[in-house]
Amino acid sequence: MNEQTNLYDKVVRVTNVYLGPAADRFIGRQVRNHLHKEPDEISEKDLSNLIDWIRVAVSLLTEDSEIVEEYTEQLSLLAHVNKNRSSNPNNNEAV
Amino acid sequence: MLRKPSVLTWYIVLLIIGVVLALVLPTYPSLLKVLDITTLDYRLAIFTLILPFAIIWFSAFYAYDKLEQYAHKLHQAKEGKAFKNIADGVRILAWGLVIPIIVSLILAAISARNPGFRSAQIIIDNYLMLLVPLVGFTYISRGTRTLNVLVKTRPGLIVTRLLVLAYIAIGVLFSHFVIHNSNEPINPYRLSSWLLIFTIIVPYLYAWFIGLLSTYELWLYAQKTQGLIYKQVLSQVAGGLVIVILGSICWQYLSGVFEAESKASFSAVFIIFYSLLSIQAIGFGLMAFGAKRLKRIEEV
Numbered sequence: 001m002n003e004q005t006n007l008y009d010k011v012v013r014v015t016n017v018y019l020g021p022a023a024d025r026f027i028g029r030q031v032r033n034h035l036h037k038e039p040d041e042i043s044e045k046d047l048s049n050l051i052d053w054i055r056v057a058v059s060l061l062t063e064d065s066e067i068v069e070e071y072t073e074q075l076s077l078l079a080h081v082n083k084n085r086s087s088n089p090n091n092n093e094a095v
Numbered sequence: 096m097l098r099k100p101s102v103l104t105w106y107i108v109l110l111i112i113g114v115v116l117a118l119v120l121p122t123y124p125s126l127l128k129v130l131d132i133t134t135l136d137y138r139l140a141i142f143t144l145i146l147p148f149a150i151i152w153f154s155a156f157y158a159y160d161k162l163e164q165y166a167h168k169l170h171q172a173k174e175g176k177a178f179k180n181i182a183d184g185v186r187i188l189a190w191g192l193v194i195p196i197i198v199s200l201i202l203a204a205i206s207a208r209n210p211g212f213r214s215a216q217i218i219i220d221n222y223l224m225l226l227v228p229l230v231g232f233t234y235i236s237r238g239t240r241t242l243n244v245l246v247k248t249r250p251g252l253i254v255t256r257l258l259v260l261a262y263i264a265i266g267v268l269f270s271h272f273v274i275h276n277s278n279e280p281i282n283p284y285r286l287s288s289w290l291l292i293f294t295i296i297v298p299y300l301y302a303w304f305i306g307l308l309s310t311y312e313l314w315l316y317a318q319k320t321q322g323l324i325y326k327q328v329l330s331q332v333a334g335g336l337v338i339v340i341l342g343s344i345c346w347q348y349l350s351g352v353f354e355a356e357s358k359a360s361f362s363a364v365f366i367i368f369y370s371l372l373s374i375q376a377i378g379f380g381l382m383a384f385g386a387k388r389l390k391r392i393e394e395v
Contacts, residue, residue: 020322021174021245022392029395057395061388062324 007078008039011050014074018058018067030054047079102160109193110149116197117141120204123213140365148196151372154379155189158335161386168393173245180238181313181336184231185382188343191227192375198223214285221284225298228347232306232340239312246319250311258307265348266300272352299351303344310337328388335382342375 008027015023031039034053035046042050055072062068100108122137132140162182169175202216243249250258270292276283277291284291317333320326346368353364 016321018323018325019392020320020325021172022325023322025172025393026395058324060395061392062327067323 007044007047008042010078011042011047011075014071014078015054017074018071026057027054030057044079047075051075051079102156102163106153106156109197110152113148113193113197113200114145116200116204117145120200121207122203123207123210125213126203144369147369147372151376151379152189152193154376154383155185155192158339158379158383158386159186159189161383161390162332165386165390165393168390174242177238177241177245180234180241184233184235184238185336185339185379187227187231187234188339189379191231192372195220195223195227217283217285221286221295224347224350225295225302228302228306228343229298232302232309235336235340236305236309236312239309239316242316242320243312246316248315248319250308250315254311258311262300262304262307265303265344269299269348269351270296276352295351299347303347306340306344310340313337325389325392328385328392331385332382332389333385335378335380335385338378339375339382342371342378346371346375 008031012023012027015027019026028039030050030053031037031042031046035042035050037046051072054075055068058068058071059065118138118141122134127134127137130137159182162178162185166175166178166182169178199216199220202212202219206213206216273284273291273296274288277286277288284295286295313333313336317326317329320329349367349371
C-alpha cells in the first residue's frame, strides 16, 4: 500500500468514528469536490485544506460543536503524526 | 414523454379524492343507527377529520419520499438495498393509510344503495386492511435483516424470549376477541371461523411478528453501527419507524377487535383511533426528519 492510499485510509478510519458507514463516501466526496483529486491521490500537503472542508461539511450535519472540534482535532493529529514519520522514517508505528 | 408524478402530486390527488368521496358519498343507515348519530353529525365528524387526516397522510408521504431519496443516494453502497426495502415498506404503509379508506368509502356508498352488498364490503375492507401490514412489514423486515447481517449482529436471547412472550400474549388475546366477536348474532367479519382463523388471524399474527422483529432489528442496527453523528441521526429514523410499526399494529389490533358493530361508543372509538393515527403521524415525522438528515450526510 503506497503512502497516499495509506493517508486516505487513515482519514476514513478517523471519520468512521463519526460518520460510520457513510465515512468512505463522505471523504471521497470532499476530496473530489473540493480538492479536485481522486481519493487515492491525496497527500500530506492536501490534509490541512481537506480538514478545513471537512469542518465546514460536518458543521452542516451536527450542531454539536464539541463533536466537530474533536473530529477535526483527530484529523489534525493525523497530520502531525504523518509529519513526524516523514522526518523519522524509522518510526513505522501505525496511527 | 410524461414525467413520473411526484410524491406530493400523489398526495394531493389522493387527498382530493378522499375528501370529495367522504363529503359526497352516502353512508349506510345501519352505521348511523349503531353510532346513534344523524347524517349531519356524520358529515360534521367527517369534516373535522379531514384536517387531521390530511396532516397524518402528509407526514407519511413525506417520510417515504425522504427515505426513498436517501435510499437512492445509497444505491451502490452496501446498505443501499436494505434502505430501499425499508423505504418500499414505509411507502406501502403510507399508501395503506389512504387507499383502504378511499376503497371503503366507495364500497360503503354501494352498500348504502344495495344493502345486500354490505357483507362483501366488510370482507373486502378487512382483506385490504390486512394486505397493508403483510406486504409493508415484509419489505421493512427484509431491509432490517440485511442491516443486521452487515453489522454482524443477531437478536439477543433474552430480548427474543421477551418478544415471543409479548407476541404470544397479543396473539392469543387477539384470537380470543376475534373468535368471540364472530360468535355474535351478527358476525361482524362475515366469515366462517375457519376462514377467519386462516385468512385473517394467522396472516395478521404473522405480519405483527415480522413487524415487531423488524423494530428490534432496526434498534439493534442503530446500536451496533459505528459513527457518533450517523448513529444520532439513524436513531431518529429507527425511533420513527418503531413508533409507526407499533402504532400500526395497535391500530390493526383495535380495528380487528372493535368491528363496526361493536358496542363501543362513537366518541371512544373516535378518540382511540385518532390518537393512534396521531402517534403514527409523529413516527412518520420523526422518520422523515431523520431520513432528511441522513440524506444530507450523503450530499455535503
